[in-house]
Amino acid sequence: MLSLLNGLPDRADAVSVAGRVMSGEALLGAASAVADEVAGAAAVAVHAEPALETVVGVVGALLAGVPVVPVPPDAGVDERAHILRDSGAELLLHRIGTAPPAATPPALPVDATRRSATSRPDVTPDHPGLIMYTSGTTGPPKGVVVAHGALAAGIDALVDAWAWTPDDILVHGLPLFHVHGLVLGVLGPLRVGGRLRHTGRPRPEAYAAAGGTLYFGVPTVWSRVCAAPAAARALTRARLLVSGSAALPAPVFDRLRALTGHQPIERYGMTETLITVSSRADGARRPGHVGLPLAGVSTRLVGEDGGPAARDGGSVGELQVRGPMLASGYWGRAGGLPMTADGWFATGDVATIGPDGWHRIVGRASTDLIKSGGYRIGAGEVEDALLAHPAVAEAAVIGVPDTDLGEVVTAFVVAERVAERELIDFVAARLSTHKRPRRIHFVPSLPRNAMGKVQKKSLADRTGTAT
Known part of the structure; x- marks a missing residue:
């Protein structure tokens, strides 16, 4: 698989997920057993919950040269159906005893105790490795095709920047269906x-x-x-x-x-x-x-x-x-990016x-560049200014359509014991006056996705506008 595993540590504790530990040798053997079962498929989906079986399933499919489609474990019925249908996945790998809701294609449990020693040739750098579904501003999610060569290049660039070595022990608890948690x-x-x-x-x-x-x-x-x-x-x-x-x-x-x-x-x-x-x-x-x-x-x-x-x-x-x-392009769509x-x-x-x-x-550009009164205002700068106030725990800023200014800077804030006017004046004193929020909505929490990103469309919906 283009040496994506050439550094697999031969250690008893190479990989640990939620307290379950697997050696490098065991991981390779279990992944090879998965590769035996999925070889030749056009693509396979993986129910990407935080479990050793997810790691084994992903590595096994990559070993077999089969594109991997990570499916969020909390995906709704429509989202899951779209990902599986659009990707053409022929199997859905999952942990034993946790089969996802009724799914097409057939579900295949991953047995982390199985072993195989089948050897396989390396794939070419341009061979599809992952098909990762990401939502755009319009339409259903698209499958981003990341080739084996791109995966290797991306990791190697971070090895250089972060001085990442075999002596490092990486710790995280991130979802295994995004670039952050899965690729990195x-x-x-x-x-x-x-x-x-x-x-x-x-x-x-x-x-x-x-x-x-x-x-x-x-x-x-x-x-x-x-x-x-x-x-x-x-x-x-x-x-x-x-x-x-x-x-x-x-x-x-x-x-x-x-x-x-x-x-x-x-x-x-x-x-x-x-x-x-x-x-x-x-x-x-x-x-x-x-x-x-x-x-x-x-x-x-x-x-x-x-x-x-x-x-x-x-x-x-x-x-x-x-x-x-x-990435190489979008799955099932002509041309590259x-x-x-x-x-x-x-x-x-x-x-x-x-x-x-x-x-x-x-x-x-669609949600965080606010055009107000002829000025171009970055939402992030206003958010940082609000967060500098000791009473503010969270803040998100959007532009809301306005007949006079074009858009008005509007903030959603999680805070205690502070008035709207105090926060507006606080920002105006730290930034240019035209960057101050004109309206502030106090909310108990901000809507976020699995990676912690604020869902600003949801906030815009509360104002009766669209981003």
Whole structure:
């Protein structure tokens, strides 16, 4: 499988998921047994719950050269049916005793105790490895095809940036159906040769007890770690803390640094590109910034006029990227990724780039670039300002259509004992006045997906608008 497993550690505790441990030898044997059963299939789906069987099933299908379709275990009936139908998966792998609801194609239980020693030739770099379904702004989710070569290139770029070695013990409790938890969090340590300790769920106490050197989390995880100071202080022995999948609020960055002594690494990527930008293990880290392009990656900013946006740290533009870890295309759709005429992938994300090359992600062009009174305002900047207020626990900002201003800056805030006017004035004092929220809605919580990203469409629906 293009050496994605060439670093598989020959250790008794190579992989641990929710307390169940498997050696490198046992994993390879069990995965080979799965490969025997799925060989020749056009694609296989995996019920991607946090379990050893998920790891065995994914690795087994990759060994057999069969594209893997991770299916979220909490997917609704319609979402699951669409993924299975659109991908053409011929089997659905699952843990014994936990067959998903009535499913087509046939369900195949993964027996982690079985072993096989069948040898297979390596696949070619352009052979499809994963088909990962991601929601766009319109229509049903699309299957992003990530080839074996792109998976290897993406992991290797992070090995360089994060000084990732076989001595590292990676700890995380992230879902196994996204790039963060599956590609970085499972295939990463298997390729590098380090150990994986998946905590089942990302509880602070589980992170503290895991004894890792490298920890992955989304901002929600790190916020909860900071709320458990004893667990946070246990992470002082780690080498790196990495945050991704959503913007890490600056107050959480600062709190982590105070409790653990670590400045967390932040990075940027998406399903279609894997990780393309990151701060480095041997370099600086800046709150609110995702760092520099990885080795082999180029980036550029494009303004609304189609020309280059200034790299001055303040001018915003759409981020476009190119590099060896980009996906091949969308499953079942002709051609590759939609690229610009000169060969760049338009991410749909709005960013700034400083004179020194440091990137800051403002947000999605569709939801996080607010055009109000002739100004272009990044939602993330306003959110950071709100989060700096001691009474604010969470904040999300959107633009709501307005007949006078075009859009008005509108905030949804989880906070206690603070008035709307106080927060508006607080932001106006920290940022330009035109960036202040005109309206603030106090809510008990923000709607988030499995990776901790705020679902801003849900917030827009509450205002009677659409994003």
